Amino acid sequence: MKCKVTFYPAMKEVEVPAGTLLKEAIDLAGLDFDFPCGGRGKCGKCRVRVVKGRMEPSEADKTHLDEKEIADGLRLACAAAVEEDVGVELLEVRGHKILIATTERRIDLDPHVQKHCLKAPPPTLEDQRPDWNRLQAVLEEAGGSKDLRISLRALRALPEALRAGGFTCTAVTAGEEVMGIEKGDTTSTLLGIAFDIGTTTVVGYLLDLLTGKVLAVASALNPQTKYGADVISRITYATQEKDGLERLHRAVIEVLNELIEKAASEAKCRKEDVYAASVVGNSCMHHLFLGLNPKHIALSPYVPVTGMEQVVAASELGIEINEAGVIYVLPNIAGFVGADTVGVILATEMDKSEEIKLAIDIGTNGEIVLGTKDRLLACSAAAGPAFEGAQISCGMRGTKGAIDHVEFGEEFSYTTIDGERPKGICGSGLIDAVAGMLKVGIIDYRGRILPPEALVGTPAESFASRVVEQDGGRAFLLAAEDEAADGRPLYITQQDVRELQLAKGAIATGVAVLLDRYGIAPEDVSEVLLAGAFGNYLDRHSACAIGLIPSVLEDRVRPVGNAAGTGAITALLSKGEYRRAARIAASVEYVELGSYPRFMELFGASMSFPTAAPAKA
Structure with a gap:
């Protein structure tokens, strides 16, 4: 039996066989939706609301949702099975804060791709040299290498471009190869785009390669998050799911093309004016971008397919820039120290x-x-994902409504991103909160939340009423029901403190x-x-x-x-x-x-x- 699933507010409809998980239906609908634990039912973050039809609660729902939430139609998309026509509201909030600011440093311009305006003598009965030999001689006279070669694509474009421009053309070169031929003089336009492919976000910087000026910046969430919040989840998906590697590869290629389109539109130029791109990312993102199987990065002794820099034709990867475009991928250091770290050292x-x-x-x-x-x-x-909000009871990424800073002064106070009512807490807020709890003595050096009676006569006494019992353990109340955006009180639990200890302990x-x-x-x-x-x-x-x-x-x-x-x-x-x-x-x-x-x-x-x-x- 086929069942129709309608997703709100996207107004997307798909038909799936009965028994299909909502996670698979979301993927089929082409919607971006985060599954921080890779859809394994461990984090309880992929919440949706059933607004039409019925969906029976799963065991994962009963573990992560309370009775009121289940009664209100909340379900976990990774565990909810479609058994009839349903309407589902995607509750995930977008609008994440994405860091695009970069450090500044002096750079001597010497771009990989260059343009040369050339005037070749037209052929005559006395001079019947082939078009390429004719152009190659002019390039050599202009200081080009004698070993310069020409790509097949450029060779195919050569006769038409030469004659359309009255034997004046522009050669686009990269290293020792002519990658493109354009009619007339196009040397005034030469753009490139630099990408930082992060596990969570992707940023692209559109540059004028002739001046070094940043013309536009475009950013987006990495759509691979719907296959898992961390690299291990994605490596697992790539190696265990049918077509998993191809899906992850296509997801990142598609978002890069979207950013190229967006940046070019902002800069009022054409994406065909972009001739080169550079790419950094961690070793897993590097492999998924190139379509390399990252399986052995996650298995001892943690060996990548390659650590070397890679130079690839844009057309080979499906990157939608000029057809002569070239992609320059920076090298990795080791299995879990990638090109992004090389980029940090370089910067x-x-x-x-x-x-x-x-x-x-x-x-x-x-x-x-x-x-x-x-x-x-x-x-x-x-x-681990604690700094990203995953595996924290009310954790979330740095987006609208996230508590981003906390202060223990005469009174407890916090701020949220964009000043909205709190929906959860992000990593910076979590660190502030635990640091404050440690400072006033709500938690001890071992990370144990102390009982309210132990806080009497200490600097923490005025906050003792916020220490409560929650799910069989102690917790600190961040925001009461009437403060929180969705009417659910927000806590930092004892387990949350342990998760932060593990995360900070790893870095330390x-x-x-x-x-x-x-x-x-x-x-x-x-x-x-x-x-x-x-x-x-x-x-x-x-x-x-x-x-x-x-x-x-x-x-x-x-x-x-x-x-x-x-x-x-x-x-x-x-x-x-x-x-x-x-x-x-x-x-x-x-x-x-x-x-x-x-x-x-x-x-x-x-x-x-x-x-x-x-x-x-």
Whole structure:
């Protein structure tokens, strides 16, 4: 039996066989919808509301939703089966804050793709040289290489372009190859686009390759999130689902093409004016972009298909820029330290620094780099999705209505993104909240939420009424029913604190391991560079208070924005910088945390919060 599913507010309809999960129907409808745990029923975040027809609650619904929510028609899309015609409201809120700001650095322009206006002598009975030989001679006279070759596509365009322009044409070259031929003189237009493909978001920077100016910036959520919030979920999907790799590959190609269209429209130019693109991303995003199977990245000993830089024709990947366009993919360092980290090093010039610097890109998979021009160490810390809001009871991404900052003053207060009523809490708010709870003594150094009676006579006494019993354990009330956007009170539970401890412990351990391997103390670090969106928005005092960053370095913390994006821009505008990226990737020493001799010792120490002594219970 076929059942019709209507999705609101998108007003999309699909027909599916009875028994089909809503997750599959959403995918069939071509709708973007997040499944943070990859649709395995573990996170309870993929909530929808059944507004027409009936859907029986699943076991996952009964685990993650209360009786009132189930009665109100809420279901988890990953577990709800369609058995009749239904209307479903997608409750997920878009409008995420996407970091597009980049760091600034001086770049000597030397783009990969160049244009040469050439005037060739027309053929005569006395001069019957083939068109390419004729043009090649002019190119050599203009300083071009004698080994210059021409692509088949350009060769096919050559006779028409030459004659349409009165034997004046423009040769588009990349390295030692003529990639395109255009009639007349088109040398005044030469654009490129630099992409940072993040696990959660994708940003594209449209550039004038002749001036280095950024003409437009376009961003979007990574549509691969509907297959899982983290790289492990996506690797699992790519390797275990039929056509999983192709779906993930197509999803990222499609969003890149959308960003090209959007950026070109904003800059009032044509996408055919774009001749080159550069790409950075973590190793998994790198593989999925190229259509490479990432399976072995997730399996010990964590080996990628390739770590080298890749130069690919845009047409081969389906990237919709000029047909002569070329894609320049930056190299990876290791299985879980990718081209985005190379981009951060390139942007911040850590590889040229005389002083010891520490760069941290905090996320589901945190990348950490330590060192100077003489030696750089890097590692990957599996922080998990807590910083993105997944596996936190009221966690959410940084979008409208997310509590993004918390303060424990005379009264408890918070702010939300865009000033809306709170819908949940994002990573920066979670760190603030736990740092504040630690400061006033609501939680002890082990992360245990203390009972209200233990707070009497302490700085936490005025907040004791917010410590309540919730689902059999203690929790801290962030927002009551009448404050919250959907009428559900928002809490930080004991389990949420544990999830944050695991996440911050992973990053802190990575830092500790690199310091130990380098043979230095935290105070020897001259500067801490926080890269990426999360690092840009979090409060450095809160980060140090919970032990995410060594407290001695609090005054040395500097957010560097989307440094990976800056690295992509740098590599696009300069062939020399692209070659330098390859040298960086080859020279960085990768440290595998799990096999480091002191890992368990350092991880154990990093799990606790940095208080001098345990608070009394």
